[in-house]
Amino acid sequence: MGGDGPAVLRVARVPDIAAVLAGAGVPLGVPVLVLVGGAGDMDDEHERLLGALLRDAVLPVVAGLGAAVVDGATEVGVMRAVGRARAAAGAVFPLIGVAAEGTVVAPGHPPPSADAVALDRHHTHAVLVPGTAWGDESPWLADVAGAVAGTRPSVTLLANGGDIAYLDLEHSVDRGRPVLLLAGTGRTADAVATAGPGSDPRARRAAASRLVAAVGIDDAVAVGAAVRRALGAPAG
Template sequence: MGEQIAGEASPRLARVVRPADIAAALDDVGVPRPRPVLVLVGGAGGMDEATQQVLTRVLRDAVLPVVERHGAAVVDGGTDSGVMRMLGRARAERNGVFPLVGVAASGTVRVPGGPTIDDAAEPERHHSHLVLVPGEAWGDESPWLTDVADVIAGECASVTVVVNGGEITYADAKGSLDRGRPVVVLAGTGRTADAIADARAGRPADPRDAAIAASPLTRVVAVQDAAEVRATIDALLSQA
């Protein structure tokens, strides 16, 4: 039933080559479904220490309690960097048992038996599962991340949370909106998230920011407002 990365605390590996393989691969490694899903996308590039501390607290004390209350799973990129590292460590601090499922292109993470690119990343060890999908470049995982979230959620509610982020984050957010998944943008975390927030506020914007900001499925919430972050995600995960 799947593979285990070496080490006592490490994610179970599932490998897929076609979207049609996802359901069986998730079942093989014991990802429970269907259940509500929170998708976390973005990064932490250029985020100062103070903002990282605020985000860490919001993830630990506002986002994850809602995930646990709804019996939800979380899907992200699964690598030991940026917001994925923050989320994995927050799960460990809370002794969380909810499924935390990373989705990564096989060539971008260092796992046994896999070729990697020069800037490949280590898997984040507090994730419960890591789904390896075809690809040798950062961003190849983007459509698969949406697919994995859909398969886990089934008919249950799901929501995507955008934190900071770069070019790939646009594809991740658009992929969620195209599937009808609400997107919550955490303003104040920098880069893509703030550009979308600026577009929502009516400031001059890149067409990609404007399109995401204009969607009726998009919510913009200040990261410093933990209560509003909690309430927004709770309401969206409560939808049938």
């Protein structure tokens, strides 16, 4: 899978997540990279920079550690970038998207709304959860990542992003998951990375967390090293 379209799974209750994933052959108890941030409003240049960083510095770490990636499933922004990077690398790690059922177009089903978005075809699995609005998937995404990781380490990588990125960041922090901000990708990631007096209160609150740190998108070596450390690998 991953290229012909994801295997579509449906989950209605948080306690069922692990069983549904295991039943679909998703490996559990592996390190997890959670990728969140810009979607349809992410500009082409930031998406291009992110794709190159993922290809060169992040996905080799994911593949080398036998980790999985969990994101928002759709064919836009950060999700499209990681799907394309995985396909270009010929990687085989699980790429699991999570989306509210009322916001995406599932194969074989009519669009549930006029603004529904296609699932990214390079993902291996798409977990559809209850909801009709963008952001309804946010707590579920954090819980799916937790179910895949189990007791293994996980880290959230935040690039760009709008209002929903703040929700994703908060859900990660609430679950004790460290967050790496990709500074230089714009919008939410930069707002939190540079937060100070007079900044958006959401950015100041996030920046004050000991779990949140920033690393520049132009320093691929530092990004790769930060992801390795967060996922429990020795330095080097």
